[in-house]
Structures are given as structure tokens and as C-alpha cells.
Amino acid sequence: DGGITQSPKYLFRKEGQNVTLSCEQNLNHDAMYWYRQDPGQGLRLIYYSQIVNDFQKGDIAEGYSVSREKKESFPLTVTSAQKNPTAFYLCASSIGTLTDTQYFGPGTRLTVL
Amino acid sequence: GQSLEQPSEVTAVEGAIVQINCTYQTSGFYGLSWYQQHDGGAPTFLSYNGLDGLEETGRFSSFLSRSDSCGYLLLQELQMKDSASYFCALSGNTPLVFGKGTRLSVIA
Numbered sequence: 716d717g718g719i720t721q722s723p724k725y726l727f728r729k730e731g732q733n734v735t736l737s738c739e740q741n742l743n744h745d746a747m748y749w750y751r752q753d754p755g756q757g758l759r760l761i762y763y764s765q766i767v768n769d770f771q772k773g774d775i776a777e778g779y780s781v782s783r784e785k786k787e788s789f790p791l792t793v794t795s796a797q798k799n800p801t802a803f804y805l806c807a808s809s810i811g812t813l814t815d816t817q818y819f820g821p822g823t824r825l826t827v828l
Numbered sequence: 829g830q831s832l833e834q835p836s837e838v839t840a841v842e843g844a845i846v847q848i849n850c851t852y853q854t855s856g857f858y859g860l861s862w863y864q865q866h867d868g869g870a871p872t873f874l875s876y877n878g879l880d881g882l883e884e885t886g887r888f889s890s891f892l893s894r895s896d897s898c899g900y901l902l903l904q905e906l907q908m909k910d911s912a913s914y915f916c917a918l919s920g921n922t923p924l925v926f927g928k929g930t931r932l933s934v935i936a
Contacts, residue, residue: 748923750926755836755928755929755931756928756929757915757926757927757928757929758871758915758926759926760923760924763923773923805870805871807871813919813920813921813922813923813924814858814859814919814920816861816873816876817871817873817924818873819870819871819872820870821869821870822868822869822870
């Protein structure tokens with residue numbers, strides 16, 4: 716089955732540690748996205764990538780980093796510079812352009828202790 | 829910039845029709861999408877309006893009026909499983925911009 720996978724579903728880390736969230740898709744989509752969602756809030760864009768080896772900052776990129784070495788994979792690193800990292804992180808992909816329908820992964824809930 | 833406004837909460841009775849509004853401000857855009865998200869789950873695409881007017885997909889319909897800068901999501905024959913958050917999103921020459929979402933509670 717085609718889809719987007721994110722792992723793990725729940726992740727706990729100590730304050731001051733970097734952590735990398737995985738996102739893999741087998742939909743052959745060109746564009747991929749990372750969003751952060753806080754309780755009762757909408758989705759805020761962290762980073763996006765329209766093509767391999769290229770990515771752009773979203774609205775809240777500070778304290779995060781990404782890479783896009785393969786079309787299928789778009790990992791997100793939450794660094795110790797991110798002041799409030801505890802949140803629900805969603806990865807998405809779309810066929811090509813930024814206007815295409817986005818398909819979301821199941822999300823990773825990160826809790827920093 | 830772009831911004832969207834939605835009511836934070838709506839309550840409706842099972843079997844009824846409910847309308848969720850979304851007003852937006854933007855300098856230019858291609859269309860308005862709607863996504864559904866159940867608690868703890870991933871958002872899923874419901875509907876897209878690229879042109880003014882009504883788009884129907886089963887029990888869900890969406891309407892866009894560019895002259896009024898607003899869109900509407902209509903849910904008919906409400907079921908308990910429709911209890912979820914609903915997000916409108918603007919598409920343009922940047923990635924989708926999402927509203928903060930409307931939490932719909934369906935009651936018996």
C-alpha cells in the first residue's frame with residue numbers, strides 16, 4: 716500500500732538533546748512538508764521541499780533542520796535551540812506543485828522532559 | 829500575507845446539517861481546501877474549490893465566494909463519527925496556509 720509513514724508515534728527526549736523524526740513516502744511525490752501542531756491550534760509550516768537536495772524554510776523554522784537526500788525521505792531534526800519542542804509533528808507530501816492536495820502521515824508526538 | 833478565520837467550536841445534532849465558515853485575507857490565491865482531523869490523527873483531504881460555487885462529495889459540500897472572501901463547508905446527515913476538527917486552507921504560490929480549525933461536536 717502507498718502512503719506516508721512516520722516513526723515513532725510517541726517520542727520522549729531530555730531537554731538539551733537533538734532528536735530526529737523520520738518521514739518516508741512511497742507515493743512518488745515530489746513535494747514534502749513538515750508541520751507542527753499545538754493543542755487547539757492549526758498546522759504551522761516548519762520546512763518544505765519541492766525537489767531532492769532542495770528545501771525552504773516555513774513560518775517557524777528556527778530550531779529545526781531538515782535534509783532531502785532521497786525523494787522518499789524527509790527527516791526533521793529538532794535541535795536543542797528549539798525553545799518549546801513538545802508538540803505533535805506532521806509530515807505531508809504532494810504530487811508536485813505547492814497547490815496540490817497534501818497527504819499526511821500519522822504524526823509523531825514529541826515530549827521533551 | 830495570508831490569514832484565515834474560522835469559528836473555534838461548533839456543536840450540532842446528529843442527522844442535522846451544519847455549516848462551517850472560513851473567511852480569508854490574501855493578495856492572490858488559487859483555491860480553498862478543507863481537511864478533516866480526528867483527535868490524535870492525521871488531517872485528511874475533504875474538498876477543494878478552485879472556482880466560485882459549490883463542490884459536492886457525498887455528504888460533504890464546499891462553497892467558495894471570492895467576492896466575499898469566504899468559503900463554507902457543509903456537512904449533511906451528521907453522524908457521530910463526523911465529530912472532528914475541520915481546517916480550511918489557502919493554496920497559492922506558497923505552501924498551503926491553514927486556518928486554526930473548527931472543532932465540531934455532534935450530539936445525539
